[in-house]
Amino acid sequence: MSKSQRPQVFIEKIMPVKQVYYEHxxxxxxxxxxWYSRKPLSFSRASVLASLLPADISMEEFEYLLGLHPEKDGILIKKKEPIKLYKTPPTSAVIEKLEEYCEKVWGKRKPVILDAFAGGGSIPFEATRYGLNVLASDLNPVAVVTMKAAMEYPLxxxxxLQQDIDKWVKFVGDEAEKxxxxxSLHNQ
Ligand SMILES: C[S@@+](CC[C@H](N)C(=O)[O-])C[C@H]1O[C@@H](n2cnc3c(N)ncnc32)[C@H](O)[C@@H]1O
Known part of the structure; x- marks a missing residue:
């Protein structure tokens, strides 16, 4: 879909970088x-959503879709601490709402997100949390293995998997020590 065929998207108008980056x-x-320049998950989440949502939604609606107002879905929150988005998956109501917007803007409820420079996988991870279809790649095979370990293998x-990880981490540590x-300075 070319730019002229779709409405302007949120990221083309504004991006609340400071608030999302530092507080959440x-x-x-x-x-x-x-991994090089691994982004906070909150920032990756905001980038994915702001690239999908139409520019004419309010900042409050954008914040709701980010997960900053779970009280709107009847979830109790401690007011003292800011919500940590990286610890907070979106509610089913938020996902449903995002899908409605996607249908309007992109003609489908679950558009494919492509991250061709995915590195540590923050963008694919957040897109997956919202149930979106994701294609991710990276030139560096280490990044690809890291992404698989973070996203594919736990599922x-x-x-x-935790037991195997503990076993092999111990094996590599013991072998390296030997x-x-x-x-070692202690043996000199
Ligand atoms: C800044 S990192 C991405 C970090 C990622 N957004 C995150 O939060 O973890 C940029 C990535 O682009 C990859 N890259 C650079 N040139 C590339 C190319 N030509 N094709 C695919 N990946 C490339 C690098 O290997 C690196 O992992």
Missing amino acids: GGNPFKGLHR KFGAD RLAEF
Whole structure:
């Protein structure tokens, strides 16, 4: 769909970068593997939504679709702390509403999100949380493996995956310690 065939989208008008980035950010995948310029999940979520939603929705509606007003869906929140979006998947009501907008703007409820430079996978992860169809790729095979570990394997292997991860992390750690022992300062 060319630009002239679709309405202007939200990101072409405004993007609440500061608020989303500093107050609601974080990225739990940092612990999985270091990756260049890994974005906070809140920021990736905002980028995905702002690229799909029409420009004429209000900022309050955008914030609701981001998940910043769960009280509207009857979910109780502690007012003292700002909501951490990276810890908070969208409600089913929010997903339903996003699908309605997508149908209006893109002619389908679940458009395909393409991230050809996906790196650590923050954009594909957030798009998947909203039930969108995602295609992700990266030039670097390490990034691709990291994305698979974050997105595909937990769904494919379930909770048992944790035991295997613990086993192999210990194996690699023990092996590295053995092989590097002769270079340790304690042995010199
Ligand atoms: C800034 S990182 C993306 C970070 C990602 N948005 C995140 O939050 O984790 C940019 C990525 O683009 C990839 N890249 C660079 N040139 C590319 C190319 N020609 N084709 C595919 N990927 C490429 C790099 O390997 C790197 O992983």
